[in-house]
Amino acid sequence: MGKAEERAADARRGKKPRVLGTKPEAATAVVRKRKKLDAAVPHSNVQPATATKRRKPDTTAINLEKAADGRKRTKLGVQSYYAELLKLQVELAKLQEWIKLKGLRVVTIFEGRDAAGKGGTIKVITQNLNPRVVRIVALGVPTERERSQWYFQRYAEQLPAAGEWVLFDRSWYNRPGVERVMGFCTEDEVADFFRACPHFEEMLLNAGIILIKYWFSVSDEEQDRRFRQRVEDPLKRWKFSEMDLQGRDLWVEYSKAKDDMFRYTDTKRSPWYVVEADDKRRARLNCIHHLLSLIPYQNTEQPAFELPPRKPATGYVRPPIETQTFIPDVYREIGTRHSPSAG
Numbered sequence: 001m002g003k004a005e006e007r008a009a010d011a012r013r014g015k016k017p018r019v020l021g022t023k024p025e026a027a028t029a030v031v032r033k034r035k036k037l038d039a040a041v042p043h044s045n046v047q048p049a050t051a052t053k054r055r056k057p058d059t060t061a062i063n064l065e066k067a068a069d070g071r072k073r074t075k076l077g078v079q080s081y082y083a084e085l086l087k088l089q090v091e092l093a094k095l096q097e098w099i100k101l102k103g104l105r106v107v108t109i110f111e112g113r114d115a116a117g118k119g120g121t122i123k124v125i126t127q128n129l130n131p132r133v134v135r136i137v138a139l140g141v142p143t144e145r146e147r148s149q150w151y152f153q154r155y156a157e158q159l160p161a162a163g164e165w166v167l168f169d170r171s172w173y174n175r176p177g178v179e180r181v182m183g184f185c186t187e188d189e190v191a192d193f194f195r196a197c198p199h200f201e202e203m204l205l206n207a208g209i210i211l212i213k214y215w216f217s218v219s220d221e222e223q224d225r226r227f228r229q230r231v232e233d234p235l236k237r238w239k240f241s242e243m244d245l246q247g248r249d250l251w252v253e254y255s256k257a258k259d260d261m262f263r264y265t266d267t268k269r270s271p272w273y274v275v276e277a278d279d280k281r282r283a284r285l286n287c288i289h290h291l292l293s294l295i296p297y298q299n300t301e302q303p304a305f306e307l308p309p310r311k312p313a314t315g316y317v318r319p320p321i322e323t324q325t326f327i328p329d330v331y332r333e334i335g336t337r338h339s340p341s342a343g
Contacts, residue, residue: 112216
């Protein structure tokens, strides 16, 4: 029986068609497409796939949301998402090499409400990059010593040297955002921040640092959905805290704080770029695509390597296996492969 006949039989029995969702097999199938990607495509040609020919429907695109313009649209399916993401990640690798070659200093700031998708975007940006070139800064609560310092000091210590790219998962904008709304600072300190911040960023730009700021915008309905997911999912439970619960009741206060922040710090030389983030997958792709468009780069020539045959192992006798302590082979029975030459 062919697939079409199976689906027809399932429909007669009232059986629902299978939806891939985010099952591992769907992602694995997409990852296998990596070899088919053209790694030499210049970044200016990285564009979303167009519907030039008829395709099979992506069965993962099942949830509806309202876009900023009020139109309803489907969330991006996992298969389409991974196909586009892999192309962008190739370009990110090229950008990384260009930053290293030219000694650029790049700072990218990711701000937004709780559960807006900042961390997930940072994760897919850095997934295949060199941590010695690209690093994430996510500072915790300031120490007593740091509280006595100039406010920007602990962030300035994290700024990149030549050939480095720093991504701030929250930044000095904690002050007019979380700190202000939660009462961790005074209004005088906020006013002082608004006076100093544009000058601080102007100094960074004048020093040759490339500064890019993103604000991830999420609706209250979508934030609630993600909060519930974090509370119920043991793998995401660590992402939800008492402060998130308190902040949930301060939605309007956060909105006012964000408006004030934009009023004083959305400057011509250092603008805020807003990412519509109710659809996480589209938000990540849009953000990366935009980021690539802001930093001119070229594909650098990589050295060509050819592995010669291994030299014969002469004059070496491996110690008996019994003299080494191996970890238990717990997964032997589920087909885990073992390399006979591993040592």
